Amino acid sequence: MKHVLSAEQYNRESLEQLFELTDDIKKNPTKYAKKLDGKIVAVMFYEPSTRTRMSFQTAILRLGGQYIATENAASNSSGKKGETLQDTVKILQGYADAIVIRHSSDTWPEEAAKIATVPIINGGAGKGEHPTQALLDLYTIREHRKSLDGVKVAILGDLLNGRTIHSLLKLVSLYKNVEVYGLSKECFALPQKYIDMLASRGIQYKKCNNFNDIPKDVDVMYHTRIQSERFEGDFGREEFIINKEILSQFSEHTIVLHPLPRNEEISEDIDNDPRAMYFTQAVNGLYVRMGLFVQAFEDK
Numbered sequence: 001m002k003h004v005l006s007a008e009q010y011n012r013e014s015l016e017q018l019f020e021l022t023d024d025i026k027k028n029p030t031k032y033a034k035k036l037d038g039k040i041v042a043v044m045f046y047e048p049s050t051r052t053r054m055s056f057q058t059a060i061l062r063l064g065g066q067y068i069a070t071e072n073a074a075s076n077s078s079g080k081k082g083e084t085l086q087d088t089v090k091i092l093q094g095y096a097d098a099i100v101i102r103h104s105s106d107t108w109p110e111e112a113a114k115i116a117t118v119p120i121i122n123g124g125a126g127k128g129e130h131p132t133q134a135l136l137d138l139y140t141i142r143e144h145r146k147s148l149d150g151v152k153v154a155i156l157g158d159l160l161n162g163r164t165i166h167s168l169l170k171l172v173s174l175y176k177n178v179e180v181y182g183l184s185k186e187c188f189a190l191p192q193k194y195i196d197m198l199a200s201r202g203i204q205y206k207k208c209n210n211f212n213d214i215p216k217d218v219d220v221m222y223h224t225r226i227q228s229e230r231f232e233g234d235f236g237r238e239e240f241i242i243n244k245e246i247l248s249q250f251s252e253h254t255i256v257l258h259p260l261p262r263n264e265e266i267s268e269d270i271d272n273d274p275r276a277m278y279f280t281q282a283v284n285g286l287y288v289r290m291g292l293f294v295q296a297f298e299d300k
């Protein structure tokens, strides 16, 4: 059964299979228009979402399937009445052929997988992982740069709580001669376990103090929002903002990515710069998620 629980389940070969499938879906969408014919997918989001939830729902519809969903599972499902996520999965797998979940728990995917009889897809797990976001991020980098070997990536923003960063590091570190630079406020520094994971794969994480410490020919600047919903208290505003002036210091090949939604960390004055690829990135999410559903049902 093809669950999508963590970026850790991927290797270079399985990533390339998914990306080649995604390329084909983008080029020939009608070829896939009935792939989910007769299938129903349950979409349970216990946290807010625009892109992930709606691109999953669009992917299901574009593949000829149907979905059942709650607008807000935290308040409208029986989770509100104390039902455990495991009980909810046990029920939904009697109704649907796959289940997509977003939940504030970091560990729900492994708990759900223990009892699941249908594919489970992780649409976001607390401050742990967001693997389908990382897949679309890497797909977008691959579209831009062709080879992922030798890619130089700067990660910015909330490296502590940003689940998209955590999943992306697990994927990008599968490639050769990768360089990773990190720029954040100290209170949002990358946890040591991710620095150790990079080191175990031969990548020395380079912590930066300001934009000058990031090489001007970096391939990707990947910014993230301060995840204020994940902590108590006020840790102030983002200090490192990518705006026109900052971007002008970087190569014409440096792309700017962001999982979105953004707050102030990326200025709107770069939106029309061809290097600002965050809206393209979000659209790629639709095609990558279509690819994941095709794989999920092919492997059953």
Ligand code: CP
Residues within 6 Å of the ligand: 048, 049, 050, 051, 052, 053, 124, 133, 259, 260, 261
């Ligand atoms: N990137 C992302 O997860 O966006 P949403 O919260 O809108 O789904």
